[in-house]
Amino acid sequence: MSSENEPPREGGEGGAEGAPPEQLALIRESVRKAKTPRAKPRTWRGAALAEELPVARVLVDKGVLHLDRYFDYAVPEELDAQAQPGVRVRVRFGAGRHRVREGRREGGGLIDGFLIERRAETDYSGPLAALAQVVSPEPVLSEELLGLTRAVADRYAGSLADVLQLAVPPRSAAAEKRPSPAPLPPPAAPDTGSWTRYEHGGAFLDALASGGAPRAVWNALPGPPWSEELARAVAATLASGRGALVVVPDGRAAARVDAALTALLGPGRHALLTADAGPEKRYAQWLAVRRGSVRAVVGTRAAMFAPVRDLGLVAVWDDGDDSLGEQHAPQPHARDVLLLRAALDKCAFLLGGFSCTVEAAQLVESGWARPLVAGREQVRRAAPLVRTVGDDDLARDEAARAARLPTLAWQAAREGLRHGPVLVQVPRRGYVPRMACDRCRAPARCRHCSGPLQGQDAEVLRCGWCGREESAWHCPECGGFRLRAQVVGARRTAEELGRAFPAVPVRTSGREHVLDTVPGTPALVVSTPGAEPVAEGGYAAALLLDGWAMLVRPDLRAGEDALRRWIAAAALVRPPSEGGTVVVVAEPTLRPVQALVRWDPVGHAVRELAERAELGFPPVSRMAAVTGPPAAVSEFLASAELPPDAEVLGPVPVPSTPPGRPRRPGAPPPGEHWERALVRVPPGTGAALASALKAAQAARMARGSGSGEAVRVRIDPPDIG
DNA sequence: AGCACGCCGACT
DNA sequence: GTCGGCGTGCTC
Numbered sequence: 001m002s003s004e005n006e007p008p009r010e011g012g013e014g015g016a017e018g019a020p021p022e023q024l025a026l027i028r029e030s031v032r033k034a035k036t037p038r039a040k041p042r043t044w045r046g047a048a049l050a051e052e053l054p055v056a057r058v059l060v061d062k063g064v065l066h067l068d069r070y071f072d073y074a075v076p077e078e079l080d081a082q083a084q085p086g087v088r089v090r091v092r093f094g095a096g097r098h099r100v101r102e103g104r105r106e107g108g109g110l111i112d113g114f115l116i117e118r119r120a121e122t123d124y125s126g127p128l129a130a131l132a133q134v135v136s137p138e139p140v141l142s143e144e145l146l147g148l149t150r151a152v153a154d155r156y157a158g159s160l161a162d163v164l165q166l167a168v169p170p171r172s173a174a175a176e177k178r179p180s181p182a183p184l185p186p187p188a189a190p191d192t193g194s195w196t197r198y199e200h201g202g203a204f205l206d207a208l209a210s211g212g213a214p215r216a217v218w219n220a221l222p223g224p225p226w227s228e229e230l231a232r233a234v235a236a237t238l239a240s241g242r243g244a245l246v247v248v249p250d251g252r253a254a255a256r257v258d259a260a261l262t263a264l265l266g267p268g269r270h271a272l273l274t275a276d277a278g279p280e281k282r283y284a285q286w287l288a289v290r291r292g293s294v295r296a297v298v299g300t301r302a303a304m305f306a307p308v309r310d311l312g313l314v315a316v317w318d319d320g321d322d323s324l325g326e327q328h329a330p331q332p333h334a335r336d337v338l339l340l341r342a343a344l345d346k347c348a349f350l351l352g353g354f355s356c357t358v359e360a361a362q363l364v365e366s367g368w369a370r371p372l373v374a375g376r377e378q379v380r381r382a383a384p385l386v387r388t389v390g391d392d393d394l395a396r397d398e399a400a401r402a403a404r405l406p407t408l409a410w411q412a413a414r415e416g417l418r419h420g421p422v423l424v425q426v427p428r429r430g431y432v433p434r435m436a437c438d439r440c441r442a443p444a445r446c447r448h449c450s451g452p453l454q455g456q457d458a459e460v461l462r463c464g465w466c467g468r469e470e471s472a473w474h475c476p477e478c479g480g481f482r483l484r485a486q487v488v489g490a491r492r493t494a495e496e497l498g499r500a501f502p503a504v505p506v507r508t509s510g511r512e513h514v515l516d517t518v519p520g521t522p523a524l525v526v527s528t529p530g531a532e533p534v535a536e537g538g539y540a541a542a543l544l545l546d547g548w549a550m551l552v553r554p555d556l557r558a559g560e561d562a563l564r565r566w567i568a569a570a571a572l573v574r575p576p577s578e579g580g581t582v583v584v585v586a587e588p589t590l591r592p593v594q595a596l597v598r599w600d601p602v603g604h605a606v607r608e609l610a611e612r613a614e615l616g617f618p619p620v621s622r623m624a625a626v627t628g629p630p631a632a633v634s635e636f637l638a639s640a641e642l643p644p645d646a647e648v649l650g651p652v653p654v655p656s657t658p659p660g661r662p663r664r665p666g667a668p669p670p671g672e673h674w675e676r677a678l679v680r681v682p683p684g685t686g687a688a689l690a691s692a693l694k695a696a697q698a699a700r701m702a703r704g705s706g707s708g709e710a711v712r713v714r715i716d717p718p719d720i721g
Numbered sequence: 722a723g724c725a726c727g728c729c730g731a732c733t
Numbered sequence: 734g735t736c737g738g739c740g741t742g743c744t745c
Contacts, residue, residue, distance in 0.1 A: 058745075062722090071745040094723065094744055109723095124745050 050080035053118035056131055060093050060113045061161050068153065068160045071113075072122040074130045083131060086139030086146075088171060089115050090132045114141045114164065138176050140168050140290065144345065145307050151340045154687070156715045157624070157694040158330025166328060167305035175284040180293035187265055189239035190232045194224035197378050204372055208236035208313060208348055215342065217360045218352035218372035219602050221382040222538075222571040226352065227253070230315060231260035233350055234296050238269065242312025242347070243295040247304045247334045249321035250530075251276050252516060257298040257317075265296075273299030273306055301326060304334040304341075314338040315350040320357040320557075320564045321530070325718060333716065335359060354571045354601070355564035358612060359619050361605035373602060383599040384542075384573040384580035387412070388588040405496070409543045412583045413497070413524070416541030417504055419579060421523045423539045424497065425569045427546035428511070428528045435461065439480035444473060453483075497524050509533050529565040538574035540581075547586025547593070556617060556720060563592040563604055570596065618716060622686035624693055625720075627654060627676045628711035636711045640696035643681055643688040651677035678720065690715055 057070045073091055075083050083089065093111040110132055122128060141164070149163040156163075189209040195201035198218070207214040220226040230246055237244040248254050251274045258272045271285040271294045288294045290307040297306040301324050304316075316324065316335050324334040335351065342349035349369060351360050363369040374382070389397075389406040397406050416422040435444040435453045444453040444461070453461050453470055461470040461483075474481040498506040501524065509515040509527040518525055520537035527533065529546070550562035566584060574580030586593045595604035613620040626633055633651050642648075654667065654674040668674035681689045693713045700710070 055745095060745085062744095069745095073745060091745080122745075126745065128745055 048077040050075040050077050050083070052080075053120055055119045055122045055128065056083055056089070057116045057119055058089060058091055058113045058131070059116050059160060059164070060091065060111055061164070062093065062111055068150075070116055072119075072124050072128055074128040075118070076130050079131055079134050082134040082137045083115055083118065084137070084139055085115055085117050085143070086141040087115050087137060088135035088140060089113050090135055092129050092132055114168075116141075116146065136171060136173070136176055138171075138287070140171075140307075142290070142307055144311075145305065147344055148305065148337075148341055151344060152332050152337055153330065154694070155336065155340065155690055156330035156332050157690040157697065157713050158332075162329045163332070166302065166326060166332070169283050169286050169302075170279060172280040172283045175280050175287060178284065180284075180288040180291045181268065183293045183295065184269055186238050186241050186295075187235060187269065190235040190264060193232050194229055195232060197221055197223070197382075198372050198374050200370070200372060205232060205236045208233060209239045211240040211242065211312070213312075213342075213346055213348045215349040215363075215369040216351070216372040217356070217364050217369045218350055219356055219374070220352050220354050220571075221374050221378060222354070222384070222573070223382045223575065225256065225260065226317070226354070227256040227260040228264070230257055230317065230350075230352065231264045233313060233315060234261060234270070234298075235264050237313040237348065238265070238295055240312055242310050243308035244297070244313040244315070245303065245306055245308045245311060245338075245341075246296075246298040246315045246317070247301060247324070247338060248298065248317045249300070249323045251300060252514065253317060254298050254300055255516075261296065261298065268294070270294060270296035270298060271306075273297055273303040275300060275302070301334045304332075304337045311341065311345045311347045313348040313350065314341050314345075315352065318353040318355075318564075318568075319351055319360060320353065320355060320560060322718065331714065336716075339363075353564075355560075355567045356601040356605040357560060357564075358605050358609045361602065361609045362619055365606070365609060371602070379599050381577070382575055384570055384582050385576050386570065386582045386584060386597045386599070388593055388597060389583060389585045390587045390589070394585075405543075405545075406583075406585060409545070409583045409585065410500070412541045412581050413501070413543060415579075416539070416581065417501060417522045417524070418540075419522070420520050420537060420540035420574070421518055421525050421535045423532060423535070423542040423569060423572060424524060424526045425529060425532065425542065425544045425546060425565070426526060427549045435483045437475040437478060437480045438482035438484040439475065439478050444470075444475070444483055446470065497526070507533075527569075529569070532569050532572055534572060538578070538580060539572050540574060540579065542569050542573045542582045544569060544582065544584040544586075547584050551586060551590060551592065556612075557718075559590075559592040560605065560608060562586075563595050563601060566592075566596050567599075567601055616680060616682075618720075620683055621680050622683070622689055622715070623681075623717060623720065624679045624689055625676055625714045625717035626651075626679065626693075626711050627674055627714070629709050630673065630675045632709045632711050633675050633677055636696060636700060637677060637679075639699065640692055642679060642692050643685050645682055645685065646689060646692075647680045649678040649680060651675035678717070686715075 054075050056073045056075045058073050060071055071093070090110050091113055092109070094109055112135070145167060149167050150160055153160045153163045192202045192205055195205055204214055204216055220229065234244040234246060246257055248257060254272060254274050258270070261270045271289050273282060273285055277285065286306065289297055292309045295309060297303055297308055299306065316338050319335040326332050338349065341347070351363065351369065364371050387408060389408050393408070394406060413422050437444065446453055447470070453473065461473060473483065504522055504524055506524045506526060507515060507518060509525065509531045511528065514531045515533035518533045518535050520535060525533060525535070525539070544566050547562065550565065551558055555561070570582045573582055584593060584596060588594065588597070591607065592604060595601055609620070612618065626636055628636070630651065637648055652675060654676045656668055656670070679689065697713055
């Protein structure tokens with residue numbers, strides 16, 4: 001545009017004449033201060049400024065550099081109408097824009113941003129640049145969404161720009177052009193349905209329907225589908241005239257809730273927000289929600305930011321599933337984002353699952369949420385019979401050694417197949433099998449560091465801790481020199497079972513081919529955890545074969561995770577009145593195994609929580625990980641003004657990525673040595689820790705690249721040993 | 722991150 | 734008096 005940046009006419013900008021004089025004066029003053037050689041007042045695009053509120057406060061979308069600062073821009077008159085709070089804008093940003101050549105401002109690339117607010121004046125002392133463009137008049141960033149994203153950025157010591165990238169989907173002009181459908185009136189309140197199985201279940205639904213904001217941790221029972229119960233909670237909230245949001249771990253679960261909502265409410269009352277819809281369709285759905293055409297949302301983790309109007313309920317299902325943790329900075333977890341939403345919007349909160357995380361138990365323990373559980377009688381009626389096969393049983397079991405499967409499992413499979421499908425849960429292929437002595441079953445350990453020896457694909461034994469190769473292993477217990485894998489891959493188990501029951505079809509569900517449902521006829525269904533299909537009428541039996549592998553992981557969550565996966569599979573099995581049986585191959589004395597047998601995931605989580613509190617572990621204490629080159633980490637920690645009772649653990653070296661495997665975020669680049677320190681603060685100090693770390697990051701960025709390399713700060717690191 | 726500004730030494 | 738080296742700091 002040729003008129004851009006032309007020197008102004010003497011006496012100011014024609015169209016701005018009627019503006020309050022002090023506003024214009026301020027803008028003109030800021031222009032006058034421009035460090036141009038022949039400082040003259042300027043206009044923008046040769047045109048006038050907006051009369052009212054001529055300043056636009058903009059969040060410039062430029063990664064982590066600026067952290068949470070806003071920048072003020074002048075609003076040209078022709079953008080006045082479109083430049084509303086919440087719209088996407090484009091601005092010039094960069095030091096280059098002060099370069100003056102032939103009387104024109106140049107340089108500074110065009111950058112995307114969000115218009116945060118319109119103001120009468122600026123507190124910036126330099127000259128304001130003009131908004132270059134309003135990308136679209138759609139106000140995608142509402143005040144509520146801004147408040148939420150800011151709270152998430154604070155909680156996770158991240159930048160607002162990073163969180164906004166997660167919260168606002170990329171624009172699709174085509175989707176914006178299409179009008180969203182007219183909203184439907186609120187539906188009638190649903191009946192209580194199977195919520196009567198839970199103590200206070202009916203009261204919870206009533207509270208939702210009458211506009212209340214109850215908060216509950218819901219331990220779901222097998223039987224009537226959880227998706228249907230969740231749909232009822234959504235319907236009750238809609239009936240109150242408010243909106244509802246449900247976040248689930250994966251597309252399969254979202255499809256189930258979607259189907260349940262359609263069955264209960266008919267089409268048009270809810271949106272499905274998942275990645276597999278494709279960007280344009282997804283944006284159209286998102287817009288329909290933002291525009292208020294649709295009042296309810298079900299989706300995967302990115303839906304946690306969905307701009308539902310007048311939010312009455314947020315719900316999350318199976319919060320122990322790690323896909324509810326965002327992969328992108330600052331890695332917020334859906335459960336915690338929805339906690340923030342419930343607090344900010346003063347709406348109802350529902351955290352449901354067949355199992356129970358320590359975080360969920362903590363919400364109940366602290367009194368913030370109330371338990372929504374079934375009585376023991378209901379549990380006994382719904383949960384299948386669980387039997388265990390421990391090490392002693394295995395040692396005595398000749399058949400198990402010969403055929404990899406314990407006798408009890410064979411019996412359960414044979415019996416189950418007479419009545420319907422049998423589920424076989426096997427470890428994921430990613431789980432490197434650990435090795436043990438073939439004769440006495442003593443685990444094979446590294447002779448240097450006692451780490452676990454693992455069998456690679458290429459038949460090479462390698463220590464899982466120090467990485468050394470072992471070529472001449474022999475058992476220190478019994479002198480044996482033959483090894484066996486402790487767990488068997490899905491394919492081999494499937495083959496073996498198929499041979500044993502030649503008349504029965506074998507179906508597999510896993511990484512590549514995930515089955516959604518299987519018919520209720522006899523079949524062996526071999527599945528990895530999380531990929532179990534739902535069987536029509538329920539499975540007659542389930543064999544959980546990976547107990548050993550799940551429990552030995554050196555992870556705080558190993559027990560909770562194992563229990564969660566077992567219960568998820570066992571919940572697909574018929575009730576005991578129909579002969580439903582589960583066999584788990586794991587030591588019956590272990591706490592998660594006992595919790596499965598008694599079907600008491602809440603009790604398990606409560607005990608775990610007590611232990612974490614005693615040891616000062618999260619989520620009772622809040623932790624943050626600081627990772628980077630050793631010098632950078634120690635410099636960072638020295639410069640950070642941590643809360644007074646913060647405790648620094650480490651730093652310890654970060655294990656480097658084994659060659660040939662993809663580098664995970666937070667792992668050092670090949671050839672570099674990184675360290676990680678953990679910072680721990682007592683309960684209630686989490687916010688102070690996050691803000692201290694954020695401030696230290698900001699200071700570090702401002703100092704520039706000269707004084708050392710960047711460190712990564714991660715609140716609530718998931719993989720602490 | 723770019724990118725311009727500025728202080729200081731060397732050269733026409 | 735003027736050119737240009739890189740160190741420092743800002744981006745509305």
